[in-house]
Amino acid sequence: KRVAILISGGGSNMIRLVESMEGDHPARAVLVASNDASAAGLERAARLGVPTAAIDHRPFKGDRAAFEAELLKPILAAKPDILCLAGFMRVLTPAFVARFEGRMLNIHPSLLPLYPGLHTHQRALDAGDAEAGCTVHEVTAVLDTGPILGQARVAVEPEDTAETLAARVLGMEHRLYPAVLRRFAAGDRSPVWL
Ligand code: GRF
Numbered sequence: 001k002r003v004a005i006l007i008s009g010g011g012s013n014m015i016r017l018v019e020s021m022e023g024d025h026p027a028r029a030v031l032v033a034s035n036d037a038s039a040a041g042l043e044r045a046a047r048l049g050v051p052t053a054a055i056d057h058r059p060f061k062g063d064r065a066a067f068e069a070e071l072l073k074p075i076l077a078a079k080p081d082i083l084c085l086a087g088f089m090r091v092l093t094p095a096f097v098a099r100f101e102g103r104m105l106n107i108h109p110s111l112l113p114l115y116p117g118l119h120t121h122q123r124a125l126d127a128g129d130a131e132a133g134c135t136v137h138e139v140t141a142v143l144d145t146g147p148i149l150g151q152a153r154v155a156v157e158p159e160d161t162a163e164t165l166a167a168r169v170l171g172m173e174h175r176l177y178p179a180v181l182r183r184f185a186a187g188d189r190s191p192v193w194l
Pocket residue numbers: 007008009010011012013014086087088107108109170173
């Protein structure tokens with residue numbers, strides 16, 4: 001299976017995904033693309049030998065469709081079977097999602113359906129939750145709501161800040177996403193619980 005990964009920043013999840021796809025893994029990374037040419041993850045992907053592309057979203061202002069038309073070019077050229085969003089911070093239109101429905105994954109730093117959207121860790125702290133975590137789900141037209149393919153839970157510690165909790169959750173993201181991708185690439189959509 002051919003996997004394209006979309007990033008916006010450091011790409012720590014992308015790195016774990018790329019590094020996991022070796023040996024008898026049924027998938028290989030064929031592209032890492034970003035909406036930001038300065039994303040540190042692009043250089044890290046290149047160092048791992050993965051072709052990269054950057055389509056700056058800013059010149060397109062609010063015209064999402066025009067930005068996505070450009071973003072699609074390197075993606076379609078890479079002929080991916082699976083699209084992984086990994087720290088990708090742009091909302092995709094239903095038209096873009098429809099092209100990859102059923103084969104596009106995202107990782108979100110909360111225990112969905114809790115806390116879709118942003119600032120998930122602060123919201124969990126404000127709610128006094130005893131647990132937090134991350135979710136890998138299939139991407140559908142409605143943000144952060146597709147079928148859940150995996151979740152990982154962490155304890156919230158009394159002295160946690162949004163930063164300390166984010167770091168703990170990120171460590172679990174790095175374990176969850178590769179586990180889900182391996183299963184998904186093998187055609188198994190049963191969820192991974194960590
Ligand atoms: C992190 O906040 C992570 O929780 C979320 O995207 C952000 C950046 O991740 N999934 P990455 O290091 O670029 O993968």
